[in-house]
Amino acid sequence: AQSVSQHNHHVILSEAASLELGCNYSYGGTVNLFWYVQYPGQHLQLLLKYFSGDPLVKGIKGFEAEFIKSKFSFNLRKPSVQWSDTAEYFCAVNYNQGGKLIFGQGTELSVKP
């Protein structure tokens, strides 16, 4: 079955700490990978995406993610978090099915000033 797993439900960090959020997906052939963020009271918005090519992709606000095909992983990283990064982060996978995204359960990130 198609599934996406995010390792952490809630992560608490202090400002300037480094961030890594894990995401694994079940095998399903060619996939497209996304990280979305939902700031408190705001819409889901795209942080970054991977379709093909360089497995290290850079997104907005200093975020980056690495696609490791052999591990079916797409982990999100940021070297130094800010209080404004407090939000819920969702990993999503498209298994070559039109506009159908399979989402992970989400990781709530709290950054202490």
Added chain:
Amino acid sequence: KAGVTQTPRYLIKTRGQQVTLSCSPISGHRSVSWYQQTPGQGLQFLFEYFSETQRNKGNFPGRFSGRQFSNSRSEMNVSTLELGDSALYLCASSFWDRQETQYFGPGTRLLVL
């Protein structure tokens, strides 16, 4: 360019009633996907419409249905509401292909009493 809009933003219904939610995609986008977001189940795909045809469907009962109009606007309907249908319903639009980014609306928060 205007974003994805959803109406109404909030809705309170009682069990057994039916409800219709509306979504206007970004101008030029032809694919509209619907998702249900709840604290327990996270973000789950309901269905996708493209060129007035349902292209993908998630694992929801037949009480959940949708349609798309020639101008790409979409509606979803839930009949015979149950308490468990209380959720945030999100609409997302994209141009047409799985490799396109989906842009999300603010959602309609439905409370079933």
